[in-house]
Amino acid sequence: MINPGAAVYGLELRSRCVAAVAGEGDKHQFLVGTLSFKGNNNQLHLLEYVETTNLVECTAFWVHNSEIWHISCCPSSMNRDLFFTVWKKERGTFGSTLWSKNEDSLDELKQLLMLDIHATQILWDPAGLSDQVLVLGGAQTKGLSVVSLSANCTSHSISGMIAIGEAQQITAGSWDPNHSATVVVAADESIVMCDLRAKQMVGTIAGAHAGCVRDV
DSSP states (O other): OOOOSOOOOOOSSOEEEEEEOTTOSSSEEEEEEEOOSSSSOEEEEEEEEETTTTEEEEEEEEEESSEEEEEEEOOOGGGTTEEEEEEEOTTSOEEEEEEEEOTTOTTOEEEEEEEOSOOSEEEEOTTSOOSEEEEEOOTTTOEEEEEEEOTTSSOEEEEEEEEOTTOSOEEEEEEOSSOTTEEEEEETTEEEEEETTTTEEEEEETTOSSSOOOOO
16 A cells, blocks of 8 residues: 655755756656755766656765755756756856766776856756756856857857846746746746847836845
């Protein structure tokens, strides 16, 4: 008989991010990253929820040298092995890395490229069909960068950028699943709508929240 209670999985280290492997259609899989401030001993766990047993099982485990602040998985079933981690080093610098899982040997994790852009979050287009990703900038960039990936995802170029007014920090964003040229970002206490074709802001809800908006 299946236990009707919650399925629980414990981590050795603290964590602040979990992401569904959206491109995986046959399994309930998630990636979890840890946030240890001591040394380069952070971890990435690939978890799978098994409905028949109501258990969460770890199917792969990798070492990640820096603190993991965000994970973004490619939503395309053809590229379901691809995901970005946004990380922070001890000196406070943020960056992001694109990884590829090896379906034949989950012990291996391949680094494809590293983005040389200060980032707080990476957004794939909802269908996963575009060769572009959006990089939300932090306190240094204060904007939204449109990054084009090469066919084999081993190189990139910046094809555009949208400055987000006088915002001190860009904390989160969401790509409109119904309009591929529209994205909404959280900028300080406000919500900002951007047009990717015109490369500009097209609407703002100023002071949408009393405090900094953390997610949209």
